[in-house]
Amino acid sequence: MLLEDMLNHQTKIPTEWHTSIRKVGQKFDSAAEVRLALQYYSIAKRFEYDFYHNEQRHIRVYCRFKHTHGCPWMLFASPLRNLSIMSIKNFESTHTCGQHGENAGNLRASRKFIASQIQAVLKVRSDLRAVDIKNDMLSNFSIKINYSKAYESMVHATNTGSRVVIDADDRRFRRLFISYNAYIEGFIARCRPLLFLDGTFIKDRYRGILLSATGENPYQPPHRLIVISDADKGIRATIEEFFPDAFHSRCVLHLVENFKKNMKDFGHKTNVATTLDELLQSAAYKFTISE
Template sequence: MAEKDIICIVSSQYKAVFLKINSSTTILDLKFDAAEMLDLPYESLILAYEDQTVGSLKFLIENDGDLTSMVEHCHNLGLKEVHVQAFKEGDDSSNKQENEQVRQDILKSKSVDCGPSALLTTSVPDKNPNDNPSGDDVMTIDDMISRSERIPAWWHTALTGEGQRFESAKELRLALLYYSMAKKFEYEFGKNEPKRIRVFCWFKAAKNCPWMLFASPPKNDNRLEIKKFVDNHSCGQHDNNAGQSRASRRFIATQLQPTLKVRPDIRPIDVQKEFLSSYGIRVDYSKIWWGKERAQEKLYGDAHESYDQLRWYVEEVKKTNPGSYIHVEQNEGRFTRLFICYAACINGFLYGCRPLLFLDGTFLKDRFKGILLSAVAYDGNQGIFPLAYCICDQENNVNWKWFLQGLWSILYERPDPYNPPHKLVIISDADKGIREAVREFFPDSIHSRCVLHLVENFRTKLKDLGFKSKDTQILGNLLQSACYKYTRAEWNDYIDDIRLVDERSYNIVMNYAPENLANAFFPGVR
């Protein structure tokens, strides 16, 4: 039986939002959604659960374990909703003592005796003089890296001591990873099994460092419990890079998921810099790249599997949305092209849109790249109305012909008695095979160029001929103004100005064919 979701009411001062949570919800997802909907900073957001059943107690929700425990508690009590407060760190007076205690724990953890070589410190790093005229001092990159104010507080308390329990070995390993990064030390496994984990400081043999952790299931319980925890180092081997060798792809993906929701186009090199500046963590570029791939897969699904499910998707669309036109083309079982036009889009265009079609292509930026070809219309509310789109390998004459053949089929081979307008106006940039495809499948249509594409193409040709940037800008503006004029006299005035500047620019304009670009020469009914 599927687990029922719990309604989580997250409030902040006078605002509140409803969110659905269950045992699979992560603290990252909950905090991100709450911060986004309540307009609070994600980095300093604190969540607290108010339990009215035990005397209005308030519990901080700092990690996935806290969130899972809260969900289980609500299920055990049969609660269908839960109240959670959201506030910025230090803003809620009722939680100042808890926050101060967390800070004190962090300060204590930084003062662990790790020998004279230890770099962990709570004091502000020394500043180095520079040659600024103002005489101000600046910190070096190493000074900034050694500061750990931006490391989340719960990283420092991911491991609390003997008796702490974890749902699985996977959860314990992840907590150990966060803890070692916050405390900046390296570790190695003595035993790494599903039911028994023994961990030592990396320098146990070399420096006889006593730090260790042992966890195994207690009696009649499948969870792992920390049976022994010696949280003390004597190796003196802490430095800014310590604890980072185990920054796995999974860890990077977990940290990246909230960021990718708002910045899906973020580059791996930018992620690498942010990890360094935010947490002082140096991570290899390859790990960052694969971590981003895993985060995208977690958020949006596996791209390879999605392509493999296209056959199923075609059948489901035909069953649930009759009248739709969808076709997948394959070559020896390998995907090559996809054409999609839904029934609602067809009817919307035929009955509610102007006889205008805009054609264009753009790049796809997933793992397999490719091109998205699209045909959109213009509805009666001055809005863009999608008609059909195609996914293919590249923008060329062959793919445009294949796409426009599909468009012609859905418009002119319909059993519906309604006939589409015979005179379609098709607007595009007229490059990369569109013009030839339009002439073949829509010979009676009026094919016009997009003015902005045209002007940009015109300026590019002028630059190739050696025109100065100022001249190309002026001539492009003249051509754009001429295209928007409604009388031939006005058109001629601007074209004469172009001709006076340079005869070559005039010849380029006339080769475009005025009837394909100017309002004054438009042959159809406006």
Template sequence: MKEKICVDEDAYVEGNSDVEVDFGKVGTDKNDDYDAYDPGTDSDGANSWHSLEMKTPPNSEDELEEETESDEVFPVFREGARFGELHLEVGMKFKTKWDFKEAVREYTIQEGRRIRFNKNDRNRLRAVCKVKECGWVIFASKDRDDTCWQVKTFRDDHSCAREDKNRAANRNWVASKLVKKVRKYPNFRHCDANTFFKTKYDLSLNRNSISRALSDARNLVYGDEKAQYAMVRDYGETLLKTNPGSTVKICTIPQPNGDVIFEKMYVCLSGCKNGFKAGCRPLIGLDGAFLKTVFGGQILSAIGQDANHHIYVIAWAVVEVENTANWKWFLELLHADLGDYKTHGWCFISDMQKVHYC
């Protein structure tokens, strides 16, 4: 007994009553795949469909459900995109949670919006717009193989207005943008940084934020000044090793906990000393200048003049302050290196009366 089994208005299958019918397929072509029923695209009426198979939307936020296997190739986030060209999308993969978080930060600064992370744990991270009425949201979680983070939800539709002040532009972010500028322009100033962020990033930053970020950027380029003082003795040993016959004196102040504080340092290289004696005019200029560093201080110097009337550095010292005691200490060491000034007939010139008291 054969019967006709209706599948839809236009197709039917002929066979016995015990024959299985695949309601997910119509026709005989095994390669014909049909999408889930979509009322917006149905052309056969309200009672027809292409398939009974229910597929999970690609931006589903049900991160706890087992993910369906797919051969789809998802984009991988690449660092280094120019500001204004950063692009995020559903399915994009990130190596670490930190990479995803920083990419979201960069993207929100680029768009001029404020966000907050309302879900942040070991396996999930969700960011939403700070304006409650705005529907912008992005969500990412670890993939099932625990090898990367992947964007599962992204609604990139802001209903709020753009702002030129953004707390996402924190100290680390601002400093990272200033590193290249500081490396290229050593005298890059606060006003230059303010103009730079306003022009390129459309950001208005307060004075303290720029000052702290500039300090961090200089530390990244030139090194931490405090850490450099810990290498003063290594610096002195290197000078003595590479310039035999030189003089290096380092004075420190001991502390009860065993540490020491740098006080002053004197340097006279053998090449400078011998060169002055051999070919410079019998004239020594003495002067001091302020050091524009975090810890301040002053530098005392003894300068000669060569046959071409050019400045010739003889010796220098770094001290806390320019006073009689430090000038006396400096001149005593200079006298020991060069010899008696009366015997050689050297003349000293200084614009500071404190030197004559020594």
């Protein structure tokens, strides 16, 4: 009981999290609501659980230490007959595993879950940083999350459906990929499949390369995917491997810059190289052979 009292008096964990799962016969509007209640409950009570044969509308979960420690905690919920309303059919609330701990329950704090907790905060704290989210989750709910999870959650909260992947090796940042959902939906719905790929060197103390992919121009489908980049061999090989049906074209800017450099390397004077450069750029924007 001492442990239960301590858990139930965590300073900032809402009281309703402790009672989100209560008894057999408790009803929920949907299976998603049951899963959310389980998240709240496990975080408040500091334990981990696993799904067993998890189905869309039949939810059966056990304490993670059922097999290793013989813990009896379990829950089974399914729909009421002919209704979408979910009901708890079986519930054993007792834990005997002794595996409650400071970080227990953290695994169920998904990015989507964290985003739901910070959406209201973002409305009044538009300057909220990932490190602030990390600290707030720890102080408010005793949930420890890493920086990358906090950052991904912030993107998800401000633009649901976005894709964020942070790659780290031995806790050292390697690379980051971001694709905002607004861009994804806009590209699919209103843009010709025309992608511009480019990169720029980062010259501050962190170095590295910033890569970008930009979609352009409204269209009426269907259209063939067109990728425009510089003459990088790696990009060309990757496009051939993953997008074999795509048309790969050279970027005019890079083409002209390389041409100008080659003219100087061949010994042409600057004024001659500039004139040829302008002629090539002009020709690149013509629509017919005669032009």
